[in-house]
Amino acid sequence: MRIGVIGAGAIGGTIAALLDRVGHLVEVTARGEQLAAIRADGLRLDGGWGVHTARVAAAERLQTRPELVFVCTKAQDAEAAIRDNAALLDGITVVVVQNGLAGLRVATELLPGSDCVGALALYAASYLSPGRVSVTTTANTYLGAGDGEPPASAVEAARILDAAMPSFAVENFTGCQWTKLIVNQVNAMPAITGLSAQATLGGRELRPIITASLQEAVRIGIARGVRFGSIQGLDDRILRFVASSPRWLAQVVPLLMRRRMGATPNPGSTLQSIRRGQLSEIDYLNGAVVAEARAIGREAPVNAALTGLVHEVEATKAFIPPAEVARRLAPLLAR
Template identity: 85%
Template sequence: MRIGVIGTGAIGGTIAALLDRVGHLVEVTARGAQLEAIRADGLRLDGGWGTHTARVAAAETLRTGPELAFLCTKAQDAAAAIRANADLLDGITVVVVQNGLAGLREAQQLLPGSDCVGALALYAASFLSPGRVSVTTTANTYLGAGDGPPPAAAVEAARILDAAMPAFAIDNFTGAQWTKLIVNQINALPAITGLSAQEVIGDRRLRAVLTASLQEATRIGYARGVRYGSIQGLDDRLLRVVARAPRWAAQGVPLLMRRRMGSTPNPGSTLQSIRRGQLTEIDYLNGAVVDEARAAGQDAPINAALTALVHEVERTGAFLTPAEVAERMRPLIS
């Protein structure tokens, strides 16, 4: 099958390499040093799903019409990537693999003639160097759209992807997006401190901040009428308890997240962007919670502060120590 993968960072690179390994004709888009490396030496994958070098066609935009496409850019780059490839995406299934809440909705608006479905990649991967991606934690990918049963396009795309990596079509995709948004609360603090996700959770000061932001985000979801989906050990029933629990009890959620990550240091996608000198997608993670709070007539001061701290690190290039983070966040979480 001809498959296009738009954006070959950690997530897109993993999808492209594994689909190539099972025999699909894969074409990818990339830029700069990443594009040069793929053209010269292929797309190299290692880690939890084994090793493979994918010799794939690569350019800044798709050159041939795919039968199925995966959109794997950062959230802030999605609209431009869709417009640049729109002619070849019209009329096919486009799987939007992105963090946050806006990606699928945006793709549906820009590609009215396509079957756009969402995907939540729960595995962790790192962009180690141009042309090389490493899977640090294996996990499922979930596909769907809306808050009902998965559409036929999601079921078929999941079947194709499942031959390469664990993938499933699910009900209540919107609720699962919100649960992933809760899981992604872990991204901000590594980007602010330069520590791995495991190190952040292991530090009691940072764990307190993470727990407070997670509880705030969960409560905003309920204010927006969300019924959370069941992924990574979290579900609506558990999160309803977490939203009301004292902080000492709610910190069990970050500790559960750390156990699921395993021992390989997980920097998170936001810290990876910082290290590459790129703008992060924090406005689509913690920033999305702030936007949803505003839509509900509420505030999300903890998520707003974390968003601002990530932008500060983007501007200055200087990480904060755990003590500095704790001191600056203390008025909001005490």
């Protein structure tokens, strides 16, 4: 099958390499050093799902019309990437694999003639050097659209992807997007401190802050009428328990998240972007919680503060020590 992958970074590179390994004809888009490395030496995958070098076609834009396409850019780059490739996407299934809440909506608006579905990648992968992607934690990918049963296109795309990596079509995809947004609460602190996700989740100074941001995000979701989907060991019942629990008790969830990540240090996608000198997608993660709160006349001060600290690191190129992070956010945690 001819499959396109728009954005061959950590997530897209993993998808492309594994689909190539099971025999699909894969074409990817990339830029700069990543594009040059893939053209010269292939797309090299290692880590949790084994080792494979995918010799795939690569260019800044898709060159041939695929039968199925995965959009795997950072959230802030999705609209431009879809517009750049729109001529080849009309009438096919487009799977948007992104963090945040906006990706599937944007694709649906830009591609009215295409069958757009969303996907949530729960595995962790790192793109630490051009042409090489390493899977640090294996996990499932979930596909769907809307609040009800998964559409037929999501079921078929999940079937194809499942031959390469564990993938499932799920109901209540909107609720699952919100649960993934809660999971992504672990991304900000590594980007702020330069530490791994496991280190920040395990740190006594930082874990209460992550817990507070997680609780805040869940409470905003509840206020928005969200029924959280069941993924990554979290579901509506557990998250509502987290929202209503004292912070000392709710910290059990970040600790469980840390355990699920395993021993291999996970930098998180936001920190990876900062290390490469790129703008992160924090405005679509913690920033999305802030936006959802404002939409109902509320505030999300912890998520707003974390978003601001990530932007500070982006601007100054200097990580902030955990003790300083704790000092700055102490007034918010005292509320």
